[in-house]
Amino acid sequence: MSEIVVTLPDGSELSVAEGSTVEDVAYEIGPGLGRDTVAGVVDGDLVDKATPLEDGADLVIVTEDSDEYRRVLRHSAAHVFAQALQRRHPEAKLAIGPPTDDGFYYDVTNVDLDSEDIAEIEAEAEEIIAEDLEIEREERPRAAVLEAYEDNPYKRDILETEAAGEDPVSVYRQGEFEDLCAGPHVESTGEIGAFTLLNISSAYWRGDEDNDTLTRVYGTAFAEEEEMEAYLERRREAEERDHRKLGQELDIFSIDETTGPGLPLYHPNGKRILDELAAFARDLNLDAGYEPVETPHLFRTELWKKSGHYENYVDDMFLLDVNDEEYGLKPMNCPGHATIFDQQSWSYRDLPVRYFEDGKVYRKEQRGELSGLSRVWAFTIDDGHEFVRPDQIEAEVTLVMDNIVRVFETFGLDAQVALATRPEKSVGSDEIWERAESQLRSVLESRDIEYDVEEGDGAFYGPKIDFAFEDALGRDWDGPTVQLDFNMPERFDLTYTGEDNEDHRPVMIHRALYGSYERFLMVLIEHFDGKFPLWLAPEQVRILPVSDDNLGYAHRLANELDDFRVEIEDRSWTVGRKIQQAHSDRVPYMLIIGDDEESTGTVSVRDRNERERKDVDREAFAAHLRAERDEKRIEPDFLD
RNA sequence: GCCGGAGUAGCUCAGCUUGGCAGAGCGAUUCCUUCGUAAGGAAUAGGCCGAGGGUUCAAAUCCCUCCUCCGGCUCCA
Numbered sequence: 001m002s003e004i005v006v007t008l009p010d011g012s013e014l015s016v017a018e019g020s021t022v023e024d025v026a027y028e029i030g031p032g033l034g035r036d037t038v039a040g041v042v043d044g045d046l047v048d049k050a051t052p053l054e055d056g057a058d059l060v061i062v063t064e065d066s067d068e069y070r071r072v073l074r075h076s077a078a079h080v081f082a083q084a085l086q087r088r089h090p091e092a093k094l095a096i097g098p099p100t101d102d103g104f105y106y107d108v109t110n111v112d113l114d115s116e117d118i119a120e121i122e123a124e125a126e127e128i129i130a131e132d133l134e135i136e137r138e139e140r141p142r143a144a145v146l147e148a149y150e151d152n153p154y155k156r157d158i159l160e161t162e163a164a165g166e167d168p169v170s171v172y173r174q175g176e177f178e179d180l181c182a183g184p185h186v187e188s189t190g191e192i193g194a195f196t197l198l199n200i201s202s203a204y205w206r207g208d209e210d211n212d213t214l215t216r217v218y219g220t221a222f223a224e225e226e227e228m229e230a231y232l233e234r235r236r237e238a239e240e241r242d243h244r245k246l247g248q249e250l251d252i253f254s255i256d257e258t259t260g261p262g263l264p265l266y267h268p269n270g271k272r273i274l275d276e277l278a279a280f281a282r283d284l285n286l287d288a289g290y291e292p293v294e295t296p297h298l299f300r301t302e303l304w305k306k307s308g309h310y311e312n313y314v315d316d317m318f319l320l321d322v323n324d325e326e327y328g329l330k331p332m333n334c335p336g337h338a339t340i341f342d343q344q345s346w347s348y349r350d351l352p353v354r355y356f357e358d359g360k361v362y363r364k365e366q367r368g369e370l371s372g373l374s375r376v377w378a379f380t381i382d383d384g385h386e387f388v389r390p391d392q393i394e395a396e397v398t399l400v401m402d403n404i405v406r407v408f409e410t411f412g413l414d415a416q417v418a419l420a421t422r423p424e425k426s427v428g429s430d431e432i433w434e435r436a437e438s439q440l441r442s443v444l445e446s447r448d449i450e451y452d453v454e455e456g457d458g459a460f461y462g463p464k465i466d467f468a469f470e471d472a473l474g475r476d477w478d479g480p481t482v483q484l485d486f487n488m489p490e491r492f493d494l495t496y497t498g499e500d501n502e503d504h505r506p507v508m509i510h511r512a513l514y515g516s517y518e519r520f521l522m523v524l525i526e527h528f529d530g531k532f533p534l535w536l537a538p539e540q541v542r543i544l545p546v547s548d549d550n551l552g553y554a555h556r557l558a559n560e561l562d563d564f565r566v567e568i569e570d571r572s573w574t575v576g577r578k579i580q581q582a583h584s585d586r587v588p589y590m591l592i593i594g595d596d597e598e599s600t601g602t603v604s605v606r607d608r609n610e611r612e613r614k615d616v617d618r619e620a621f622a623a624h625l626r627a628e629r630d631e632k633r634i635e636p637d638f639l640d
Numbered sequence: 641g642c643c644g645g646a647g648u649a650g651c652u653c654a655g656c657u658u659g660g661c662a663g664a665g666c667g668a669u670u671c672c673u674u675c676g677u678a679a680g681g682a683a684u685a686g687g688c689c690g691a692g693g694g695u696u697c698a699a700a701u702c703c704c705u706c707c708u709c710c711g712g713c714u715c716c717a
Contacts (some may be wrong), residue, residue: 079675113644201712202643209714213643216712244710248651257690257708318717334676361717366641367708369715380717466717478717547674572674580678594676606677 004055016053022509023049027059034064039072039184042082048137048184064223074099076135076185077192077221078106083177084124085217088117094179095154095205095214102231102474103220107154107203114213118242122197132190133175137183142167145180152194154205154214190537194228195221205293218496241472243525244372250530250586252521253373253540262370262377264518269538270573272565273524276536278358280410280632281382283512284403290384292356297360301326307335308491312460333359334485334510335386338492346496351506352392356384358517374477380517381541386509387494390432393507394439397465397482400511401443404467404480407513412634413527415467415479417449427461428486434509436484437463461487462507469519472526480521482509530586531608534636535629541566542587544578546594553598557591561622564629581607588627588636 003015006025016025026049027034035044037049046068062068073509078097081104085092097106113121142159149155157598158180165167172181174189186192197219203213222228239245247253252270259265264275282292301319304310309317309331318329330336336523337355346353354588371373388396408415419440422433442464444451451465457463462484466474485508488494495503503628515519524532534540541564543554551570558566567587571577575592582590593603596614605621606612 065656147648171666193703199711200644203713204642207714209642213713215643218712261708363716366715368641368643368713371710375716399657481717511717514717519717545674546676549674572672574673574675574680575677577679578677583678590677592677596676604677610678634696 004053006053006057006059009060017050021050021052022047022059022061025053025059029096032162033061033063037061038064038069038186041068045253046184062458068239071099072184073186073192074104074221075221076189077195077219078104079172079174079177079179079185080125080128080189080192081106081121081197081217081219082179083128083174085123086177087124088121093152096158103198103218105216105218107213107216109212110216111564113200113217118197118200118217125195125246129192129195131175132188134188135174135185135347138147138171138173139168140171142169145171145435149180187219192221194225195219195230198309216312220307238472241526241529246525246530247373261367262365263374264373264376270521272538273521273532273536275573277343277514277517283515284406285356285384288354288403290356293337293340293357295333295357295359298327298329299336301328303335303339306491307488309335316365318362318364319499331361332362333357333381333383333386334362334488334508336507338488338494338590342386342492342494348389348498348504351496352386352388352396354384354386359383373518374471376518380428382514383511384511384518387506388505388509389504393436393484394443397440397443398508401447403513405447407480410632411524411527413523415469416465417444418468419444419449420454420464420466422458422463423456423460425460427490432486433463440465461485468614469523471522478518479519481510481512481515483510485510521537533632533634534588535632537588538565539567539585539587540564541589541591542582543568543591543593544575545570545581546575548593550593550595550598553593557593557603557618560612560618561625564625579606589638605638607639609635609636613639
């Protein structure tokens, strides 16, 4: 029998008998690995473990404890859901049912499902898992499959796109159920140790709003019941961190039905945090050579016509009629800043010119998009605009990136970085685009920042680097950004005089260190679970007198700490109750003072992490507090 | 915007299936208690049951329209 050679991930080559499957090779390597093998990745494609290998294949063995396996298992779980659905609702039509990062979904149509149906289908799915049906791959002639799906436009669509030209076509069968599918799958339905349906919603076919609306059922599956329990527990904890819930509990902001959707109202606690954030950004900006400017919320639409917003963005703008003249609330700050730049003539020596403004903007987002602070109609951008010579782009972008990195470090945040390149519809020459993109790339690489390239995802006016945050529920939101703009300088006919005494066109850089204060605050609330670092905490110290007799001492203490946000708990509660409340309000430090402390002039310090120390010297505590605040330390560390 | 779910006291929720006096806990207020490290006690106040219309002797409850929120899709700071 002839042999074939496969290459393993470590680069080693292995000779095996022709016709060997992924599983055979695993056993060849070792019996333990053979038993653990659940699938393989061959030349980058995930396949069943029973797939025969070709000579020269690159092979990765997939075992149970891997993300690949979880995807395979969940893909099979999606089939189990579909089978259960068809047992209960034979009329339902299946569209597509892929695995996701932490589960699966299946898009279906021609069936109405409510929560009762979901419970029934879930019970049916448990039954299918108990039946332990073998999952088999079958190759069918294309014509036969096309005919079988005669009245299912979605499966036919898949045959014409993903499976275009394939003949035969693979179908996976388990019991009476079969589904058009490339696989791979686990061996039998019994391999799914834990299965649950999570929620029901909707989606457009192929994500296109012009297509049919489908019912999307989300679920997840695990090999072991305990894994699923742990996952569901993490989900519950994430829900507790949701900024909409904490925002209300901690009295940070509200969005009132009467005052309007997507229009957040910041309470004193919220405003204290925003003010600290603004002061921090202002320091960074002043250090980096930005000059503060300020522009109004409203401009004549003449400006929006000049900037191109009226043409491209008018559907998202709030327009007002003022004495038969049209005005618009600003959706962006850049046209105002470009106009300021245009008020004088500039020399090449003056550039870069850098303006910044915490500018409130208004964007009429689609109603279904609004969500807490992450998507709103009125929000404030920590907006900077720079006017630079083309040869200054790289140095400027480097400066901006350094500041963005500084922000991430200060808060201990993490984000997905993406370089978005030239879209099909764009302005500016090939040469300037290429140069700009390579400059952005080079800044990212010189800073060792990991990033994805999103081809064609740039703005029509220039390429950009976006930083996306994940919220507690795992949704991604764009935050800080650096964007190059070749368009606005054209539209505003902005120029500077070069060394050659000729007019030249500057490049504009749009950048935000936070993105918007709204979205950034959302990220911080969830990131810290409401336990803000001392410098940001709306209330930094709470003084808890043991009895009313100690109120005088409490006020003297509060006066000594008058450069901090200090509150005195003077309700007629027991000490235990006062401590309990301070913990639930996530106050970094509590000072508990009774007769003992008052007589010795000390304090008892307790922090929100439940540590405490008695007989603390007031001066020493105050000095620590100042250092902790000024150094922007993340956690209260006096009691370390 | 589209599909689905929901809206009852400041907050969390019960009541709605089967129409018949609008409820609980927390919080608030007042009084008692002055308390030593994660919830002392009692009393009181608090509601256009999201808004409007309809059915009915009677609507929180049934029907219609709208608003808002939640989960997605699509778009984004």
